[in-house]
Amino acid sequence: MKILLAEDEKITRKSLTDILTAEKHEVVSFDNGNQAYESIKKNDYDVIITDIRLPGMNGIDILKNAKELNPKIIVIIITAYASVETAVEALKFGAYDYLIKPFSPVQLLSILQHIDQLKLVLSENENLKKRIALLEDKTIIGSSEKVKSFMNTIKTVAPQDYTVLIQGESGTGKELCARTIHNFSTRKNKNFIAINCAVIPETLIESELFGHEKGAFTGAIKKHIGYFEKANEGTLFIDDIDDLPYNIQVKLLRVLQEKEISRVGSTESIPIDVRIICASKVDLKQKVVEKQFREDLYYRLNIIPIFLPPLRKRKEDIPELLIHFLKKHGGEDKIQFLNDDIYSTLQKYNWPGNVRELENITERIIALSPNNLINPAVFEPLLNSPDKTEQDKTAFEHYDNFDQYISNKEKEIINWALEKSSNNVTAAAKILKIPRTTLRSKMEKLLITNYNES
Numbered sequence: 001m002k003i004l005l006a007e008d009e010k011i012t013r014k015s016l017t018d019i020l021t022a023e024k025h026e027v028v029s030f031d032n033g034n035q036a037y038e039s040i041k042k043n044d045y046d047v048i049i050t051d052i053r054l055p056g057m058n059g060i061d062i063l064k065n066a067k068e069l070n071p072k073i074i075v076i077i078i079t080a081y082a083s084v085e086t087a088v089e090a091l092k093f094g095a096y097d098y099l100i101k102p103f104s105p106v107q108l109l110s111i112l113q114h115i116d117q118l119k120l121v122l123s124e125n126e127n128l129k130k131r132i133a134l135l136e137d138k139t140i141i142g143s144s145e146k147v148k149s150f151m152n153t154i155k156t157v158a159p160q161d162y163t164v165l166i167q168g169e170s171g172t173g174k175e176l177c178a179r180t181i182h183n184f185s186t187r188k189n190k191n192f193i194a195i196n197c198a199v200i201p202e203t204l205i206e207s208e209l210f211g212h213e214k215g216a217f218t219g220a221i222k223k224h225i226g227y228f229e230k231a232n233e234g235t236l237f238i239d240d241i242d243d244l245p246y247n248i249q250v251k252l253l254r255v256l257q258e259k260e261i262s263r264v265g266s267t268e269s270i271p272i273d274v275r276i277i278c279a280s281k282v283d284l285k286q287k288v289v290e291k292q293f294r295e296d297l298y299y300r301l302n303i304i305p306i307f308l309p310p311l312r313k314r315k316e317d318i319p320e321l322l323i324h325f326l327k328k329h330g331g332e333d334k335i336q337f338l339n340d341d342i343y344s345t346l347q348k349y350n351w352p353g354n355v356r357e358l359e360n361i362t363e364r365i366i367a368l369s370p371n372n373l374i375n376p377a378v379f380e381p382l383l384n385s386p387d388k389t390e391q392d393k394t395a396f397e398h399y400d401n402f403d404q405y406i407s408n409k410e411k412e413i414i415n416w417a418l419e420k421s422s423n424n425v426t427a428a429a430k431i432l433k434i435p436r437t438t439l440r441s442k443m444e445k446l447l448i449t450n451y452n453e454s
């Protein structure tokens, strides 16, 4: 430890310095209180050992001033028998302990040993606190243009009560975004309730959403409060909304319009004030075209659309995410071993499971590299072959019929051209070597909407 010793008796100063140095402590000593205090101001000491009576500033004032500079600093007071009361007083001002002269070196060393243990516990505690904060942390990581763009939308719409529809592949952070919107809203101190339409059996979904009265149906042995009521005044996050059965879609639409619900088996209307955020892994508009999702509900939900890009389209976020997940899962000591080879290995991969997959792999890396060291060889076996999912999608066997396959291919190519031309239709038509009007009508047919007219 780095120790400051303030003691005006030359012999005591010298012998204490020798004892402490022999125990591998770094000791700086002073025979004057003012000089000692000047040094405390400029240096980071772990422990201050000070006599009470000193030329210049006395030990008690050193204690008070040092504590003011750094409340965590540890101070040990040395005193002659005559001033024990002052020493007790010193404890009130936050001294860690006191020693009465004459004392044996063993006494001092045992106090220092306790301090060492205390410091260890405190720093472990500090680390745990940091990790807990990160685990609960709902901040969205990423500085790519794509992340900045949806973050802007989130921050703008969060304080208002608009219904938001978040679309993106699995693991892109839809639920995280929904929670972020809630946390940025005026409802942040009220409930955030998340439900998933894909996991609730079709027969139960209505009573889960709206609740039921006792005896409403066979098995309804007692009254049940639904998610809408539980989320009252807060936010209801409806995940996998595309899985909501068609007959319930009508009921949801009615609730959204009338802002009241009735429990199954009851005619009483209960007013509700809930902000709705929905999410879908599939293109909900396509579901409307296929007549599996009601158009009127679609427009009601899609007031503010947010599209979360897959990780493969924003690979520049990978390093930042990797560091974030290493910290989050207790692998902070590995950050120093990250290098360009690791990043380029990760950037070659296609990330079909998106950010969740990166988080899972990071957790496995921590478990698989006990000696701090991580290198690309650790990652490689965890990553499936690059571009696997892209190839899968293009395989004809995944489509119902030829037309659907061709439409999808057309869509892929047009999207590619739009991406290359920053969504400018004229420029995209040039790339594809087709007339602009042809491209526009194809886009209309394929429901491609991410373009700029020019």
Ligand SMILES: Nc1ncnc2c1ncn2[C@@H]1O[C@H](COP(=O)(O)OP(=O)(O)OP(=O)(O)O)[C@@H](O)[C@H]1O
Binding pocket: 139, 140, 141, 142, 168, 169, 170, 171, 172, 173, 174, 175, 176, 177, 281, 324, 355, 356, 359
């Ligand atoms: N940008 C991000 N920054 C930090 N963590 C993220 C980010 N995106 C996703 N995550 C983390 O990745 C994991 C998956 O995110 P989330 O559950 O929100 O995805 P999802 O889109 O809802 O997935 P699914 O469609 O499978 O339900 C979570 O642990 C989440 O905290």
Ligand SMILES: [Mg+2]
Binding pocket: 174, 175, 239
């Ligand atoms: Mg989710």
